[in-house]
Amino acid sequence: MFDIGWQELFIIAAIALIVVGPKDLPRVLSQITKYIRKARGIAREFQSSIDEVVRQADLEEIRKEVETSSGFDLKDEIRNAIDPGGEMTRQFDISDVKADIERSAKAVTEGQASTPTETPAVYGPPQPEDTTAPADPLPADPANPQSR
Known part of the structure; x- marks a missing residue:
């Protein structure tokens, strides 16, 4: 020192x-x-x-x-990383689906066609209706007659 x-x-x-x-x-x-x-x-x-x-x-x-x-928004960052153009968001927009359902319901109540004339891309092609009778859910047990 x-x-x-x-x-x-x-x-x-x-x-x-x-x-x-x-x-x-x-x-x-x-x-x-x-x-x-x-x-x-x-x-x-x-x-x-x-x-x-x-x-x-x-x-x-x-x-x-x-x-x-703290101004960092993780949700926005992930959205921008996955879908920068917003194309997927527009495809899966629920308001379009709701509008299509309302249009279909209105057409059915007015007596018009039950299926929309234009099939949206989010739904895919229309599926044919199943007109067969439902199968018996529980088959009868031959050993137990009271199984029905």
């Missing part, structure tokens, strides 16, 4: 013994150690306050980063 050797320390001790005297030297040394402890405590407190300021500055930067990233 100060790079004091044994010779310098001996000279300082001899001067202190001559100036203060042997009778008051222990009291003076205890006062000096109290001041050194206070100085070390102040230095430690100063260092910890500097560390706290640095920590708060880092936390402030992190808080700002979180605030800027």
Whole structure:
């Protein structure tokens, strides 16, 4: 720290013994150690306050980063990555399906054709209606006549 050797320390001790005297030297040394402890405590407190300021500055930067990233909408980012042009969204738009169903229902109630003349792409080709009678769900058990 100060790079004091044994010779310098001996000279300082001899001067202190001559100036203060042997009778008051222990009291003076205890006062000096109290001041050194206070100085070390102040230095430690100063260092910890500097560390706290640095920590708060880092936390402030992190808080700002979180605030800027809070405007990040993951749903929009995924939508833009999967369907950038919005073509799939337009194909699967539920309002088109609802409009087609309402048109079909209106045509049926007015006595017009029950199927729309134009088949939308989302539905696929129209399926023929099944006019066969439903099969018997539970076949009879010949061993148990009460199974029906």
